Amino acid sequence: MRIIVCLKQGLDPKTVKISRSREEFDLREAMLVTHSEDKAALEAALRLREAEGGEVLAITVGRPAAEDSAHEAVAMGADKAIFVPAPENLSGRSLTTLILAVIARLGGADLILAGRAPALDTTGPLAPRLAAELGIPLLLDVVAFEASASGIAALVSRGDAGLRIPVALPAAAEVIRGVDRPRYPHPSRIAVAWDPGRVETWTLADLGIAEDTLVAETESGNLVLGAERQRGQTINGEPDAVAAELVGILRARRLI
Amino acid sequence: MDFTLPKNLLLFREMVREFAEQEVRPRAKQVDVQSWPDMELTRKLGENGLLGVPFPLEYGGGGLGELGYCLLMEVMGGVCTSTATTIGAHIGIGVMSIYLGGNEEQKRRYMPDLCSGRKLAAFCLTEPGAGSDAAAIKTRAIKDGSNWIVTGNKIYITNGPIADVMTVLAVTDPSLGVRGGVTAFIVEKDMSGVSVGSIEHKMGIRGSATSEMVFDEVVVPSANVLGQVGAGFVTFMATLDAGRLGLGAACLGGAQAALDSMCRYAAARQQFGRLIGEKQAIQWMVADTAAEVEALRSMVYRTAWLVDSHRPFSKEAAICKLYGSEIASRALNKALQVHGALGYNRDFPLERMWRDARIAEIFEGTNEIQRIVIAGQVLRPYGVRVQS
Amino acid sequence: MDFALTEEQQMFQKLFRDFAAKEVAKVADQTDEKEEHPARLIKRAAGQGFLGALAPEEPYGGAGLDFTSCTMLIEAMAAECASTALILHVHNVLTLRTIVKHGTAAVQEAIVPEMISGDRIGAFALTESGAGSDPTRLRTTASKDGEHYILSGTKTWVSNGGIAGVFIVFAATDPSAGAKGITAFVVPAEAEGVVVGGREKTLGLRGATINRLYLRGVHVPADHVLGSEGGGYKLALETLDYGRVGISAAAVGMSRRVVELGTRYSTERIQFGAAIANKQAIQMYLADAATEVQAAQWLVRHAAWLADQGLPFSQEAAMAKLFSARMAGAVTNKMVQVHGGTGFSADFPIERYYRDARAMELVEGTSQMQQIVIAANLLGPLGVKVRP
Secondary structure (H helix, E strand, O other): EEEEEEEEEEHHHHHHHOOOOOOEEEEEOOOOOEHHHHHHHHHHHHHHHHHHOOOEEEEEEEEEHHHHHHHHHHHOOOOOOEEEEEEOOOOHHHHHHHHHHHHHHHHHHHHEEEEOOOOOOOOOHHHHHHHHHHHHEEEEEEEEEEEOEEEEEEEEOOEEEEEEEEEEOOOEEEEEEOOOOOOOOOOOHHHOOOOOOOEEEOOOHHOOOOOOOOOOOOOOOOOOOOOOOOOOOOOOOOOHHHHHHHHHHHHOOOOO | OOOOHHHHHHHHHHHHHHHHHHHHHHHHHHHHOOOOOHHHHHHHHOOOOOOOOOOOHHHOOOHHHHHHHHHHHHHHHHHHHHHHHHHHHHHHHHHHHHHHOOHHHHHHHHHHHHHHOEEEEEEOOOOEEOOOOHHHHEEEEEEEEEEEEEEEEEEEEHHHOOOOEEEEEEEHHHHOOOOOEEEEEEEOOOOOOOOEEOOEEEEEHHHHEEEEEEEEEEEHHHHOOOOOOOOOHHHHHHHHHHHHHHHHHHHHHHHHHHHHHHHHOOOOOOOOOOEHHHHHHHHHHHHHHHHHHHHHHHHHHHHHHHHOOOOOOOOHHHHHHHHHHHHHHHHHHHHHHHHHHHHHHHOOOOOHHHHHHHHOOOOOOOHHHHHHHHHHHHHHHHHOOOOO | OOOOOHHHHHHHHHHHHHHHHHHHHHHHHHHHHHOOOOHHHHHHHHHHHHHHHHOOOOOOOOOOOOHHHHHHHHHHHHHHHHHHHHHHHHHHHHHHHHHHHHHHHHHHHHHHHHHHHHOOEEEEEEEEEEEOHHHHOOOOOOEEEEEEEEEEEEEEEEEEEEEEEEEEEEEEEHHHHHHHHEEEEEEOOOOOOEEEEEOOOOOOOOOOOEEEEEEEOOOOOOOOHHHHOOOHHHHHHHHHHHHHHHHHHHHHHHHHHHHHHHHHHHHEEEEEEEHHHHHHHHHHHHHHHHHHHHHHHHHHHHHHHHOOOOOOOHHHHHHHHHHHHHHHHHHHHHHHOOOOOOEEEOOOHHHHHHHHHHHHHHOOHHHHHHHHHHHHHHHHOOOOOOOO
């Protein structure tokens, strides 16, 4: 069984700030990370490989720094990763085109996974586009896969419960984070993740794609700031009354 | 000179930081309160490859060398010193003694289980009459056919109560002293006669298990002689040398955590109508601590490079331990002072970090011994012999 | 210049030291380990008159000690148990002396005899969560209502809070007037609306009982004002001057004992074939420590003497506190090191002294506040206003 996982690198939302005074994003301390939902997709793939056997291949497309995501995928357990250097700010369609070219050159796959795009990612949903172009079934909100005698099934999130859906391969799926966090890369794999052969770089030329056929994303606009969130709330009064009010607030916010 | 970390070590550091935040920090208070390690955490450390980081892949290690080990210890030392101590005793001196002193068969027999955390290691050197004066040990090993009978008591053994594999230093020939008369043995906890003695109650690192280990006529096969008969002292001293740097790295983590803590508080606490961080007295504490942390950081990582490039590192490792332990204590003392009464309060983690830090100037060779080592190295070319 | 204690003072010193050695020593470890208030010990101390140290013999039968003798009492207690010393210090120096000096005759008659007998332990409630080093920002209010004041607010870090029978509480009678709007009140613990809150869990001084204090509309008769309305801040400053000297005496007491312990240990611990007292490094540590204890002792003695002469002693009190507190931290730290592994063990007393000593730089005005006071006294006359 061959599973392909598409991983993207982007800004870590925890490190992106907003400058209210300049009305723009403050990226001075922003860090680049592999999208956590993509890692969830890789985790789902690795577990399926552990159950069913086969191989897991990772694809990363992007600026030079994004190659780190490819190595990280190998460190987490992917058998191999393909990195395609590409211009910044590719449109969703162009990204899809590149990934399809890689998949074609690899000879296809049984299962193609991508994480649900995070809020700061503007290229839009990848798995649905891949499914549409390849004419294969699409699953959404997948948190895990299961293998049994009767075949592969996807566990799909439905609020607090889940749905088990049998999967007819080949298929594509958009994965979201479940309860289990993705595995930590193992030191012994980290040690060799940059060794030759673990990550292959395929250029646009290798894929037979001319750079001028790629389109940059066209989103632009002005930042609209929401109301400033209060940093906290002070409750004054006698301890008994304050405690009661605090409990009320926590209940209302469904925190207790 | 390239001071950047290679990519794989950057990823490793990221991994360790995430692990530490998710798995270690939430347990730090509890292990101190219960005065015992969290064995579930130890299991997770092993599963995630964090108990064999520096050792070669062929023995089941993480293949990341001394640099990887220092990064591990730095992160852990900033989050939970007890956990860092458990890891350090296991990797830095426990497994290390087998790695440095064992033959190929012993390494292949023990290291895979130890590196994966399926088994835990301890290093048994100290005795009631042999602390800084390690040569004064009395544990005895007597030849009996193809076995050795080991009898003696070791104290202050970190991981003693939870270890499966111990390296034990014993006297095999009293007439020869340390030069040829002392041998290291690999002892397994299930060997008859091995028992955990009294548990040590400590001011700090209470989440690390420390005890007396009792060896009562333990029959040890000669296949478990670590290296050669009579070579034990050299092996043990080399092991301590090698493990020392990890402790320096843990102290670096602790000092950095102290710096972060004092800055956060200085930026939040107001008195006299201003943030206390706007007062020069506090700024001086921050600056002095930052300077020391910076210096220590450079020292630790340069020394890791010396180790990984197979250059001599004894003096530098001793400096890292000496300086690191004192810097961490100073940093935490200042951080406690910045926090005022809150720093003295057990509901806040600072006092635990302060208590934990104190041991670093005492164990793994007291700072007095470190000074003797350093002075010895520095004065030797001048023809001055430094003795303990 | 006669540096000798008077015959009477010498007699008291011996009395205090004998009591400490006989009665305090035997409960010191347990007091810390179990975090128990040493109730029976305090009762015995009361029987000796120690809880009436700073109350005159007439008319209530106090011990009528001079301040120097009182500091010797605290010093002697601290040599065995810092928590006990703190209890007696807060009771005598911060509370009893202040009530005797500034309380109305009616209040004294009602309160002082019971304080002397030990039936009412005294506590001092000044600090609040927003008013630590800066007490002028306290928010507890005292509003006049006919012949009463009504006190409302929350006090934090009230030493002896949970065992007190009487509190001195500082509240704002005129919140708009800042320091000049603060008044000191005597508040009996049984007054309605007085609620003692949770006990703080602390790093050291674990036998001391330190609590929050909630004042919920406590009615206090007008004659319970100490001094005058609006005179509370000045009164606090005066009391803190005495308090600084008292706590410095505790610092000296614990440090002197710890140097004795370290010196003795160094003669008993054999390593490298001889007692470690034979090593120059150890000799240097002991020499430095003994010298610092001596210097602190005389700063305290001099400040106490000035107080007994009725001379200003603010500067000397701050200097004694600054030096003694730092000295206690440094000396206990060094003596932990002299003790090696046993210095870190909870089965030996040294680590308790180390933890207790750490409080010295925080309580009764942090070291940083002492520096401000001292600098202000130096620079004020030259026209530079020193603000914290």
